[in-house]
Amino acid sequence: MPILHTVNKSPFERNSLDSAISHALKGSSVMLYEDGVYGAMKGTASADKISGAMKDVSFYVLGPDLKARGIDESKLIDGIKVVDYSDFVQLTVDNDKVSAWT
Amino acid sequence: MKYVIQVNEGPYNHEASTSALNFVRAALDAGHEVFRVFFYHDGVNNGTRYTTPPQDDLNIVNTWSELASKHELDLVVCVAAAQRRGIVDEGEQSRNGKDGNNIAPGFRISGLGQLIEGCVQADRLMVFGD
Numbered sequence: 601m602p603i604l605h606t607v608n609k610s611p612f613e614r615n616s617l618d619s620a621i622s623h624a625l626k627g628s629s630v631m632l633y634e635d636g637v638y639g640a641m642k643g644t645a646s647a648d649k650i651s652g653a654m655k656d657v658s659f660y661v662l663g664p665d666l667k668a669r670g671i672d673e674s675k676l677i678d679g680i681k682v683v684d685y686s687d688f689v690q691l692t693v694d695n696d697k698v699s700a701w702t
Numbered sequence: 703m704k705y706v707i708q709v710n711e712g713p714y715n716h717e718a719s720t721s722a723l724n725f726v727r728a729a730l731d732a733g734h735e736v737f738r739v740f741f742y743h744d745g746v747n748n749g750t751r752y753t754t755p756p757q758d759d760l761n762i763v764n765t766w767s768e769l770a771s772k773h774e775l776d777l778v779v780c781v782a783a784a785q786r787r788g789i790v791d792e793g794e795q796s797r798n799g800k801d802g803n804n805i806a807p808g809f810r811i812s813g814l815g816q817l818i819e820g821c822v823q824a825d826r827l828m829v830f831g832d
Binding site: 606608633634635664684685686688689690692693697698700702 | 703705716717718721724725727728729731732734826827828829830831832
């Protein structure tokens with residue numbers, strides 16, 4: 601039963617990304633949007649947590665929210681997929697449940 | 703898919719209301735149904751027609767109202783959260799003896815049961831905001 605975990609806060613402000621990663625079971629997905637997109641950047645204190653979880657969990661980041669913050673896709677952790685709102689909607693269809701971490 | 707959207711932030715807390723708007727638009731564009739949008743906590747501040755941002759700002763309240771009218775969305779404001787924050791419709795005005803009301807077009811004030819019923823009816827609950 602895959603779950604889409606959404607994270608809308610920066611990992612440098614809250615621990616919601618940690619919560620999402622520790623609750624995400626194999627086959628689940630994590631969607632980073634709003635300030636959550638800061639967690640998708642490589643070279644940060646939280647980047648290893650995402651890289652480490654990536655063998656079991658898929659990570660997505662919302663493109664428009666990256667753009668709003670001036671984050672270039674070249675700055676992202678390898679393996680994170682950049683998506684738009686229609687992909688975001690499709691992810692909520694493809695997963696059985698959605699869990700919002702704030 | 704049938705969605706219920708819960709919005710927990712006002713138009714000027716962070717960006718939850720905008721994210722919810724974008725998600726609702728994308729869901730409708732993809733042919734999904736938005737059964738209800740429930741405004742809870744500070745999210746009730748999305749439902750006052752007295753909001754008057756500068757002209758070059760996005761007017762989030764009007765955007766919700768327009769979207770609701772175009773797609774017959776059910777925009778529900780939590781009554782207990784609304785009373786605390788001074789969001790008033792005609793019924794609340796007479797019930798609480800207020801001198802006016804400020805509910806925006808397309809919004810209605812009701813109880814938490816509307817969220818629960820929505821969750822029962824819908825396939826997915828999307829929560830935006832804190």
